[in-house]
Amino acid sequence: QKEVEQNSGPLSVPEGAIASLNCTYSDRVSQSFFWYRQYSGKSPELIMSIYSNGDKEDGRFTAQLNKASQYVSLLIRDSQPSDSATYLCAVDAGGYNKLIFGAGTRLAVHP
Amino acid sequence: DTGVSQNPRHKITKRGQNVTFRCDPISEHNRLYWYRQTLGQGPEFLTYFQNEAQLEKSRLLSDRFSAERPKGSFSTLEIQRTEQGDSAMYLCASSSDRVDYGYTFGSGTRLTVV
Numbered sequence: 001q002k003e004v005e006q007n008s009g010p011l012s013v014p015e016g017a018i019a020s021l022n023c024t025y026s027d028r029v030s031q032s033f034f035w036y037r038q039y040s041g042k043s044p045e046l047i048m049s050i051y052s053n054g055d056k057e058d059g060r061f062t063a064q065l066n067k068a069s070q071y072v073s074l075l076i077r078d079s080q081p082s083d084s085a086t087y088l089c090a091v092d093a094g095g096y097n098k099l100i101f102g103a104g105t106r107l108a109v110h111p
Numbered sequence: 112d113t114g115v116s117q118n119p120r121h122k123i124t125k126r127g128q129n130v131t132f133r134c135d136p137i138s139e140h141n142r143l144y145w146y147r148q149t150l151g152q153g154p155e156f157l158t159y160f161q162n163e164a165q166l167e168k169s170r171l172l173s174d175r176f177s178a179e180r181p182k183g184s185f186s187t188l189e190i191q192r193t194e195q196g197d198s199a200m201y202l203c204a205s206s207s208d209r210v211d212y213g214y215t216f217g218s219g220t221r222l223t224v225v
Contacts, residue, residue, distance in 0.1 A: 008151070100156065103152050
């Protein structure tokens, strides 16, 4: 059973702080990793993808991947109240056929 | 292209009735996926199509569920004899040939079975 695990939260951070979201996955053959943001009542929106070990930065977002530890994380710098949402980690199931999603971490950024 | 379109946005039905949802993917995407999401959970894979071929179905997809993608364009998901446990958000997503480029999701259809 291929699994993607996330801490459900809520993760509460003050405005301006760094939010750190973590994800572990079970399938060693996975090659592609994604972070989606989902506002309450809305559908998931892709915010970051990462394929190689190390860091990938895009604006205030940094994705980090460690395939040896089967661990992927998302850092959000200068967190804003508008970042308050559920963040879903998704991992390809091998063979590029589909993505497996974690249950998501709820982030709350308070002023 | 305005993205992935799903209809209806909301559906309330009585237990035992049949329902059908429609998804129009991004036109240049040949892969189409259906997922189901319940409160507090991530999206769960149901099925996927490459063009008109249904290449994978989850064991979550009981024989009451059927999906089609005629001509490789829009797709429909039908649930027969709905049960209260079918209440969920049904999400459609599309992607190019390589899912490692990620999905684009539609707005979803929220089904409530009463």
